[in-house]
Amino acid sequence: MDKNRGxxxxxxxxxxxxxxxxxxxxxxxxxxxxxxxxxGSISLETYEAVARMPALLFASGEERxxxxxxxxxxxxxxxxxxTVGLMAFLLIVGxxxxxxxxxGAMEVALRRLLGTPGASGDWMAPGLFVLFSLAGAVFxxxxxxxxxxxxxxxxxxxxxxxxxxxxxxxYLATQVGFATSWMNPFSVVIAQGIxxxxxxxxxxxxxxxxxxxxxxxxxxxxxxxxxxxxxPHASRSWQTDRNFxxxxxxxxxxxxxxxxxxxxxxxxxxxxxxxxxxxxxVHQYYFPEIASxxxxxxxxxxxxxSLFKLDGMDLNAAASAFREGAxxxxxxxxxxxIAKGIVFLMGGDDATSPSVLNTAxxxxxxxxxxxxxxxxxxxLFMVQSVVNLFVVSGSGQAALTMPLMAPLxxxxxxxxxxxxxxxxxGDGLVNILCPASxxxxxxxxxxxxxxxxxxxxxxxxxxxxxxxxxGFMLLAVSxxxx
Numbered sequence: 365m366d367k368n369r370g371x372x373x374x375x376x377x378x379x380x381x382x383x384x385x386x387x388x389x390x391x392x393x394x395x396x397x398x399x400x401x402x403x404g405s406i407s408l409e410t411y412e413a414v415a416r417m418p419a420l421l422f423a424s425g426e427e428r429x430x431x432x433x434x435x436x437x438x439x440x441x442x443x444x445x446x447t448v449g450l451m452a453f454l455l456i457v458g459x460x461x462x463x464x465x466x467x468g469a470m471e472v473a474l475r476r477l478l479g480t481p482g483a484s485g486d487w488m489a490p491g492l493f494v495l496f497s498l499a500g501a502v503f504x505x506x507x508x509x510x511x512x513x514x515x516x517x518x519x520x521x522x523x524x525x526x527x528x529x530x531x532x533x534x535y536l537a538t539q540v541g542f543a544t545s546w547m548n549p550f551s552v553v554i555a556q557g558i559x560x561x562x563x564x565x566x567x568x569x570x571x572x573x574x575x576x577x578x579x580x581x582x583x584x585x586x587x588x589x590x591x592x593x594x595x596p597h598a599s600r601s602w603q604t605d606r607n608f609x610x611x612x613x614x615x616x617x618x619x620x621x622x623x624x625x626x627x628x629x630x631x632x633x634x635x636x637x638x639x640x641x642x643x644x645x646v647h648q649y650y651f652p653e654i655a656s657x658x659x660x661x662x663x664x665x666x667x668x669x670s671l672f673k674l675d676g677m678d679l680n681a682a683a684s685a686f687r688e689g690a691x692x693x694x695x696x697x698x699x700x701x702i703a704k705g706i707v708f709l710m711g712g713d714d715a716t717s718p719s720v721l722n723t724a725x726x727x728x729x730x731x732x733x734x735x736x737x738x739x740x741x742x743x744l745f746m747v748q749s750v751v752n753l754f755v756v757s758g759s760g761q762a763a764l765t766m767p768l769m770a771p772l773x774x775x776x777x778x779x780x781x782x783x784x785x786x787x788x789x790g791d792g793l794v795n796i797l798c799p800a801s802x803x804x805x806x807x808x809x810x811x812x813x814x815x816x817x818x819x820x821x822x823x824x825x826x827x828x829x830x831x832x833x834x835g836f837m838l839l840a841v842s843x844x845x846x
Contacts, residue, residue: 376760377695380702383764387710387720388430392418396711396718397726406715408775411726414718419709428709437705438698447704449651450557451697454759455690456655457549460662461503462689463682467665468675469629470499474512476622489525489589490582492516492533497578500541502637504550504758506795506803509535513810526592526599527811528821532585535807536796536822537578540829542758543792544577546570547640550693551758554700555787558762559770559780563654564644566781569845573836580832584825600821604812625672629665636661662686696759703763713767724768729775740776741841742834744769744783748790749830756800758791782840789833796826 396417400410423429428436441447464470474492496512499505517530545552546567553563592599599605640657643649649657666682668674711719735743748765755761765787773783795801799815808818839845 376699376755376757377702379755380699380706380760380764384430384433384702384706384709387706388419390720390724391428391710392416394720394723396720397723398718399715399722399726401716406775408726408729411722413723417711417718417720428711430709433705433709434702435705436708437703438701440704440708443652444650447700450554450700453553453651453655454549454693454697454700456662457658458693459686459690460658460665462685462687462692463662463669464629464633464665465508465689466675466681466685467626467629467669467677469626469669471511471515472620472622472626473630474515486586486590486593489520489529489533490586493537493582493585494578496534496537497541497574497581500538500543500792501545501548501574502541502633504542504545504548505538506542506550507806509538509803510806510810513807517811521605524593524596525589526596526605527601527813528599528818529585529589529592531807531811531813531818532581532588535804537581537585538803539792539796540577540581541574542795543789543833544570544574545788545792546574547637548758548788550696551762551788551791552784554696554759555762555766555784557651558700558703558766559784561780561784562648563650564641566785566845567641567644569836569840569843570785577829577832580828600817601811601813604814604817607812620675623672625668625674628668628672629674632661632664632668636664696757699757699759699763703767707767713771715771721767725771725775728768728772735776737777738838738841740773741778741782741786741837744773744778744786745790745833745837748787749794750790752791752794753798753800756795756798756802761791762787778841779844779846781845782837785840785845786837789837793826793829793833796829797822 393416395413395415397411397413399406400412402410417428419428419430421429422431437447438451439448441449443449443452474495496505496509499508512534513530516534517527520530520533521527542548542551547553547564552570556563556565596602636657640649640654643653643657647653666679666686669677670679670682707713707721710721710724711717713719713721715722715725748761748769751761751765755764766783769783769787770780773780795804797819798804804818805815808815
């Protein structure tokens with residue numbers, strides 16, 4: 365795999381730093397602009413250019429400065445905003461997920477569910493696909509799939525399938541769920557927060573989209589598993605899979621019996637997700653309430669895990685897991701702050717107040733404004749797909765693109781919800797084959813599959829997924845998706 369690791373993409377923080385530098389320079393060169401609101405909306409015809417508003421290098425008081433952007437971004441807003449509120453939400457959600465994963469309940473359940481596949485594995489593989497797609501949609505599972513590939517790849521090979529079956533049922537499934545989610549805290553929630561939309565709004569279409577994509581992926585998984593079982597030499601990974609048959613290095617300790625404690629953890633997870641869905645749909649819960657619901661899930665998991673000593677867990681281990689889970693999402697919270705700081709540096713995101721951002725929006729809208737709405741929506745999706753080749757982080761891509769794409773969609777006659785849809789589809793699906801994705805490369809390494817082998821195997825199905833994504837983008841425009 366070493367030859368595939370030669371590509372070293374720039375860190376998301378570094379990309380955002382250079383974007384910030386470009387934004388700062390732009391304040392000295394580009395005139396600020398503003399729109400006049402007419403009947404509650406803005407249009408290109410109301411744009412007005414004003415004088416330049418150069419930002420200082422360092423500022424005090426209410427002035428704008430390049431060196432001030434991180435602090436200003438981190439402290440802007442309130443408990444309901446896309447900065448302070450969203451950052452607090454991410455830290456709490458990360459901590460709760462850390463506790464849930466520390467119990468080991470999901471790993472035990474999957475290992476016991478897999479058992480020793482035979483012909484029944486033809487159905488076991490797509491069943492796992494559905495579960496991992498759900499994990500991608502609800503938890504935003506990505507890098508965590510690597511562990512499950514390590515567990516399932518040898519098991520599938522020894523049961524008469526191949527490592528590609530394991531990759532489809534785990535990594536591919538998580539990315540399909542990630543891309544079509546209605547509540548993914550790492551992409552949809554962040555993008556909707558930045559776009560100024562209610563959290564988990566537009567869920568019915570996304571739920572339907574998740575079901576369609578998951579059914580398609582599970583069907584592909586079933587087809588491939590059956591094909592390989594009946595004709596093993598048809599597998600592209602047949603040669604490398606022989607290593608799993610002749611090596612004992614991949615043997616894992618026997619999984620503990622699936623007990624009452626594990627069942628209670630799964631009930632907590634599914635019950636918590638249902639509670640959140642009910643709160644959003646019936647009571648319009650937002651950051652404060654949803655974060656508290658996730659905290660309740662994490663607290664309940666900590667109590668159950670400690671009482672039943674799941675994976676040797678006690679309250680100290682639960683507290684440590686919460687801290688580590690929150691730390692894993694701290695970079696995403698800082699990314700949100702940097703993005704808000706860049707917008708602050710450019711003069712803010714108020715369309716009626718002078719800013720360089722408004723001038724940029726006016727220029728982009730003039731370039732794309734003549735396109736039909738369906739073509740404009742498709743172009744948003746393609747732009748997000750290309751951006752994801754360079755900014756693999758979902759939170760980083762949302763922070764980088766949504767401040768521009770959301771208002772740009774409005775200027776082109778599209779809803780902000782459609783801009784978020786374009787972002788999540790472009791962000792999630794491209795990770796299926798993007799060599800800059802740490803989750804993909806780690807999963808391939810765990811399965812002992814070369815990236816070129818994976819690319820040669822998955823590209824046709826990838827084209828189908830991209831076509832389905834474009835179909836949903838066009839459907840969203842046709843129904844006036846809000």
